[in-house]
Amino acid sequence: MSDTPRRRLAAGSGVLRRMTTRGRDEEHRVATPLELFFDLCFVVAVAQAGGQLVHALVEAHPGHGVQGYLMMFFAIWWAWMNFTWFASAYDTDDVLFRGMTLVQIAGVLVFAAGIPRAFDSGDFRVIWFGYLVMRLAMVAQWLRAGLSTTGRERRTALRYAAGVSACQVGWLGLLFLPDGARSWLFLGMAICEMAVPVWAERDYQTGWHPHHIAERYGLFTIIVLGETVSAATVAVQSAVDEHRALGVLLPIAAGGLLIIFAAYWIYFAVPIHLHLISNRQAFLWGYGHYLVFGSVAAIGAGIEVAIEEATGKAHVSTFAASGTVTLAAALFMFTVWLIHSRHQKRGPLQQAVLPVSAVLVLACTFAGRWAVLLAGAVATATVAVGVTLTARGGTALGQEEERGGGSEEAGRDRG
Structure with a gap:
């Protein structure tokens, strides 16, 4: 371990120390x-x-x-x-x-x-x-x-x-x-x-750490996904206790779980810290996460609405209830591509996967009672296609590493 991390660890026991900027090249900079x-x-x-x-x-x-x-x-x-x-x-x-x-x-x-x-x-x-x-x-x-x-x-x-x-x-x-x-x-x-x-920060850029920031956003994404799973689970449990309508609830629960699993995979499919070179990239990426986090949480809310409608407790149509899930899932896919994934995609096929999938997920709204399950299937297929294309063609990061410019140190030098 370098001297800087040792000093940081030792500082935890201090009452007060001078607040100075942490280095962007600091090693082992992880969430506390x-x-x-x-x-x-x-x-x-x-x-x-x-x-x-x-x-x-x-x-x-x-x-x-x-x-x-x-x-x-x-x-x-x-x-x-x-x-x-x-x-x-x-x-x-x-x-x-x-x-x-x-x-x-x-x-x-x-x-x-x-x-x-x-x-x-x-x-x-x-x-x-x-x-x-x-x-x-x-x-x-x-x-x-x-x-x-x-x-x-x-x-x-x-x-x-x-x-x-x-x-x-x-x-x-x-x-x-x-x-x-x-x-x-x-x-x-x-x-x-x-x-x-x-x-x-127009005259001076604060010393935020790219790898640390990327990790912090990733961890909060996981936390919001966890809250989505929890809310959907409670909704399913309550519906089963009151109605025992497993035949109606299982497609919604299964589809919702597939969407959540796919959301996790899609977000963490590419590293992002090398893209965060300066405030120009970081501000757009960070601000765009309002839609990423908000849509993830809305997926859980949508699953709850779909369950309420399926058990006759919601004053909305099946189409509207399905749309609460599919719209949130499509927004997540498109926003993650726009601010996050596209920076590491290579070629038009890789770039097209998430935008096309977002449109297909929206189209699932018209599938009636099977809309959520079908949207989950589309999300799962999205992951499978993305993995396959990446295995065949690599990523922009991998291509850069082959040229010798993809290391984290190179990314910092470009900044």
Whole structure:
């Protein structure tokens, strides 16, 4: 083990240490137990948002449900993003850093507790307060980074602190504006939130670690997939207990499981850290994961809706219930291709697999009771075709390695 990892491990027992940028070439840079704990606590918020989406869809209120879900999931995803990129650059792992992170976790739990009230009655007070708790800790972390650095790096940290604070004040509009104006405020504030990193890092790029960031996003994908499996399992169990309609439920359960397994395979089929050379690639890739994470969680919600409809408990048609699964699965496939997989695909056939499969999954909506199972079969075939084409033609990364330019060190040199 190199000296840097040893120093990082030793720092865990320190009360306070100077917060300096971690090196992008640091070896053995992996997710810490604290980061994993932070991710797991977000499962509560993801489950709350997904549950409210299911409730709205089965009651035939798709507009209200989808809009509320998109808003709540943006808030969940953005809070996770704020911490993840900061920790990749400035994780000191001392007592103060850990304490501030635990405060953020407390804010996540308060936020999660307010999701049902925001969905049902438009009361955002608990959600705003939970975000305030998270933001106070996040601003304190950025101020600490600013005090520990100099020059452009300090200016970047202070810009983050100012931008995050200003956005939190802007969200106060959710508490006072009428219902019709809140959606427009949310859209405007979401744009402002995403503009903060672009503005803050225009002169200095924080020292996030490409391999660490790729791992963190991958781990959160697994956590959201796990929540999807859990929600679908509970829905199947409840339906069996109440109706014992195994003949109706098994195709949905089997198809849903195939979709989830395929989603895992598709996301992790290619390495991505070599693509994350600078902020230009990283921002687009990171922001695009709003749709990746959101669609994964929506697959679980869709499976629940399909089960509710199959057992006669949903006020929607079979076509609409099937569409909640197929639309989410198709969106996942296309978004993963657009921001993630296509950078390592080689040739038109490999590039076409996921977009074509997304269209085929959408077409499965018309298959009635068999729609989910058929979509699962298409997703499974997608994986099989992708594996076959890769085995025959390799990937862009493999081609680059053959030319001697595909190592991680080469990727860093190009950055």
